[in-house]
Amino acid sequence: KIDFTQKWMYGGLDSNMLLQYIAWVTYPVVLITFSAGFTQILAPQAVGSGIPEMKTILRGVVLKEYLTFKTFVAKVIGLTCALGSGMPLGKEGPFVHVASLCAALLSKFMAPLFGGIYMNELRNTEMLSAACAVGVGCCFAAPIGGVLFSIEVTSTFFAVRNYWRGFFAATFSAFIFRVLAVWNQEEETITALFKTRFRLDFPFDLQELPAFAILGIACGFGGALFVYLNRLIVECMRKQKTINKFLLRKRLVYPALVTLLISTLTFPPGFGQFMAGQLTQHESLVALFDNRTWCRHGVAEEFDYTSHHHAWKHPQVNVFITLILFIIMKFWMSAVATTMPVPCGAFMPVFLIGAGFGRLVGEVMATMFPDGIHADGSVYPIVPGGYAVVGAAALSGAVTHTVSTAVIVFELTGQISHILPVMIAVILANAVAQSLQPSLYDSIIRIKKLPYLPELGMGHHEKYNIRVEDIMVRDVRYITLISCYRDLQEMLLTGQLKTLALVESSDSMILLGSIERLQLQSLLSFQLGRQRRLEYLRRLAQDNGNHDPLPSLNTDSTPSSPCSHTHINASTNTNARQAVGRWHVPIRRETYSTLTRNYAKMTFTTQEFRSCSVLSSFSLQIAEWEEQQLDEPVDFKNCKIDPAPFQLVEQTSLHKTHTIFSLLGLDHAYVTSMGRLVGVVSLKELRKAIEGSVTVTGVKVRPPLASFRDSGNSTSVSEVTELHKLCIRHRGLSLPREPNCFILYFYYCQQNPMKRPNQKQVCLSLSDFPVLSVAL
């Protein structure tokens, strides 16, 4: 509709070039600016594609605000405006995000109604992955390709049982999408979106396959270049501090400028006439997929050009020049346009460029072999439209690192006759692009610094030799069962990991479980909290004979209370501690009860509290109490402990670690050796290890210990030692001297009368250690 208005305005102002230009330019600028501004104000999370974020979310990372209603509104309205502007922007990424938003919101609304099943976290992940399939499926009306594409770009491991859910959802979305077109009387029945009419009996000759292969390889390089260019633009803007500052202050200037530049260049009476600038993406694709050859023997064909074809034919300029200009201009325009802070994807523009490139190759082939390549009698001219289809699939496959673009083009065009050329080109393009650059979505993930796990490259044999012990962090932060609250406090202040390991004791180091940081924080704040503080004060008051019941305090839990423990913690605690260290003034007993009563009042009158003259001695009192509280051993009773955090061993290979991390969506895993905690591996270490050996440009980092180990299958040395130590530790319960060791051994023998002790051990008689044996 908006496109239509722009065209109408542009057409109506036929007489005046300037007015025409203003009309052509104003529309996109206004729309893009509005879109950028709207999303910026309502929900900045709605900016961009959404596929990288969905990939991160499906990996198990919780991204805040990405699946809220606000984001939904911002994304839908922002996307509509951005697409309407006619910029080279796609919609498949935002569609995925919108579908996931729908799914998340739906399950949120369903949860109170149906309970149970919608509460399950795994279930939600299943919902989201089906939603991603729907998003792509209804974007192209391609149910199969949509499902496969969404699997490829969002998942590392895919549950086959979710497969048909995706197909079910995507089929229905595609069905509804196409039925609407039928009901609108636009079409007679349900057919493909970009229907092609290539001949079926002889779609291509076997000898054309090398040309298709070269097209695929070229698309692979092109795809890698696109990803690189896109990242370069973003990083360039970030590094240039002056630009960066300016852009941060005036967020709407950048999209407006970019839009102005692009729409100026595509202005049809200006430069746009050489690059079919007046066509929308849809119109261009229809023209590029046409089954007629545009020029034969180097001369443009003179068939009756339907609606959109005349745009490609310029009276002075060759169709080859138009195509080359189209490809080059669209290439950088798309790379720039997708960096704008509006909801947009990059698939469709890349698809279009690929189609253009394929058409160019096809036209060249048609010019070189005007009568086709086939040797036998019948003449089968070359079909450049087929090359366009192949090019579109190959380039979009290279940029996104997927092979399912092949299926998408079959569904888009409604013809599967070119299956072999498409598959060959897509696979070659993928092979080239994957060895040069990450996929566009992974590139965005890195730019946005989202947590991710790089793929293991192929053919890097040394990665099968890296083991967990080479990459793990040995200095693990842990708490023990007998830790006191002070340890807890220190641990919380210094560490960064989301969870802390719980071990039996610092001697045994036997891993018992892991506790979330939040849980520990709540434990600590309960221990030093207002409730206990008041109880303490009341107890003090009672001890001094003043039986003040303080009933109002007991039930009071207003969050706006000025004496919340955090406040006291932050300000008075450190002061008080210093005070205690210097003077250690003996405080009279009488002060306590007065203080207590004052404190009870002060919880209601802040001003009084602050101006209170007894504050310093009062805070001293509180500080002493706090110190005492911190020295108490932690009570884990009300704490939620994960009793079986994921464990690896030192000998686990990097390959297996990577598989397990991506299978289970782990954030970190503890490394244990015979039950003892020896290290921790988090995503960060894993990422470093993989990229250290994957990086193409840099020097390959060989892990320090990789070469010093034998790959034998017997128990490694370290493992044996560990076991030996454990045996000693166990039999002697970590006691230093020999005799105790045997005493304890006897203790076990008494409990298990069937087992006879060794001869050497028998020679020591029990009578030497009478007390110990009784105690045991």
Place this chain on the structure above:
Amino acid sequence: KIDFTQKWMYGGLDSNMLLQYIAWVTYPVVLITFSAGFTQILAPQAVGSGIPEMKTILRGVVLKEYLTFKTFVAKVIGLTCALGSGMPLGKEGPFVHVASLCAALLSKFMAPLFGGIYMNELRNTEMLSAACAVGVGCCFAAPIGGVLFSIEVTSTFFAVRNYWRGFFAATFSAFIFRVLAVWNQEEETITALFKTRFRLDFPFDLQELPAFAILGIACGFGGALFVYLNRLIVECMRKQKTINKFLLRKRLVYPALVTLLISTLTFPPGFGQFMAGQLTQHESLVALFDNRTWCRHGVAEEFDYTSHHHAWKHPQVNVFITLILFIIMKFWMSAVATTMPVPCGAFMPVFLIGAGFGRLVGEVMATMFPDGIHADGSVYPIVPGGYAVVGAAALSGAVTHTVSTAVIVFELTGQISHILPVMIAVILANAVAQSLQPSLYDSIIRIKKLPYLPELGMGHHEKYNIRVEDIMVRDVRYITLISCYRDLQEMLLTGQLKTLALVESSDSMILLGSIERLQLQSLLSFQLGRQRRLEYLRRLAQDNGNHDPLPSLNTDSTPSSPCSHTHINASTNTNARQAVGRWHVPIRRETYSTLTRNYAKMTFTTQEFRSCSVLSSFSLQIAEWEEQQLDEPVDFKNCKIDPAPFQLVEQTSLHKTHTIFSLLGLDHAYVTSMGRLVGVVSLKELRKAIEGSVTVTGVKVRPPLASFRDSGNSTSVSEVTELHKLCIRHRGLSLPREPNCFILYFYYCQQNPMKRPNQKQVCLSLSDFPVLSVAL
């Protein structure tokens, strides 16, 4: 070729009906019998489809002999003969098996050459899953559908990084497959296998969709019936003891009889004339996918029947009757034929039946609406061939529980115009079939009793409430660090699991790792082994002054030695033990050395050994030594311990357990609670739990504890108690009396001077336990 010979013999004997019949019948019977006999003799593992076995292997289970060269030869030759017989047998399953065999053999040959990468177990799994894709891909020349189909039937979770490997391999296989046809001059270029020529502009009307949906639902029921029938036949033959006995003795009679029956029924001049019996599967499919309508207004159309079409037209019988007979006869024939002990699949026959059923529905529709359904001006007659395509995809999808059959039909026919009807029908057929029966492959897995994990059904909310504690086995077999060899022996004799848990001690029960049964067996046999036995005997001899060096014995390790320890173990050990129990004869010192020297000789002369008169006292001696050996604590130094077996906790939900088991291909997992081993869950328990609530016919088993628990998110009661116990245990090191507890607590406090003890604990002074504190 073989088909061709049969046809030629049949055609040449035009004059004599009996000779014709004999020629028609003999061929298949001979071929099938040969195929059955050959595979039976060479490698019985080659029998059947191969997909169920591959699914099991990819799940991580090692099936012996399934990936050997012998099996490869048997499968290839057996399959060729079976397919040549013209029976309703398929080839996609065997192709998958053959491709996997190729991959396994290739990597076995590559391993010594390239080392490293081919040794990795994970790598081999990747190879195998790509091989499965190749198998299906080159069976139908359908690279995309092949990959998807192989993923759906063999994997539960699929690694997306293996995805393009599969596509790469499948594309090349499909390419070579089709190029061979071109080089054979059979075709002009690479096109689809069963090329259809439906019109592109209006493939179907929107109002035909309900008919397609009904077709899909009917195919769903048909698919479930097929799986049921197939299983019924196998189980029936197994249960009928007389049949079973007979079949076991004469293995070749059953396939010969079945072949005779089927080929008699399809004999063209006989009953075969009513069911197009003379056509091969390929010819029938080509005819069924034809885009012309066979009859209009109920009367057979009179177009020029090409080669195969006249088979469907019988002068007396309506085409509907022919189709119905064709469907019914082929249905049970295929179900019976696939139970024959030859390498064969069931996909192609089912596909054919589906096509026939679709054609029937299509012809009925064409008769009901001779001018098409479309309301507007132009007439678009109904295309029964389209219905045939939809029916083929739906029925094969229903039998195998896959949706990728949709993609396979697009690639087979080279047309994607019917995408929406196909998708809708396939999904509906899947929904119906999945709720009634397992897939054909899962059904075979159950019949063959291979280890498997059933899928979680949909919509069973209660499964989200079952937890591991409801299903786990609490009586876990374990060994401790201080176990003696006798415990080991008992454990090995009684338990069945492949691995045993290693715990710290039977008090603490802290899980340290798991040891494979084989490892333990080798430990035990080393302890009681020949080497040590001889050493002992030599020592005895030395003690008695006879310095017999026995050099020959020391280096001797001939495997044919009759006195290998197993022999002695089995025969003399039990006798000797009884002997010791009854008499306990004191043996004179002098006998030892004599015996020893005799023994040394006897290792070379069995006859002497057996007839030795001093055997009984000798074995007594040995038995005593053995008893002594068994009482020694186990030395785990040379034992390969898995230090981090997979652990679950009691609160893990069934859903999550299922996911983890299928993700990691686990066989069993230990259930721990704060590091303590409390139970074990194996595939068996999991299967029982899932089927208990999935089973459609039986009563739903509700786990005993499921209703008694709160679904709160705080730490559950049992967990807290566990922790509390552990705290006590830890602080008191499992000593029963209070004082020690505090002493040990002090010990820790001394080591960690920062932590102050509790006031209550301070009141006990150290001086009360002087000896203990020093000892500590």
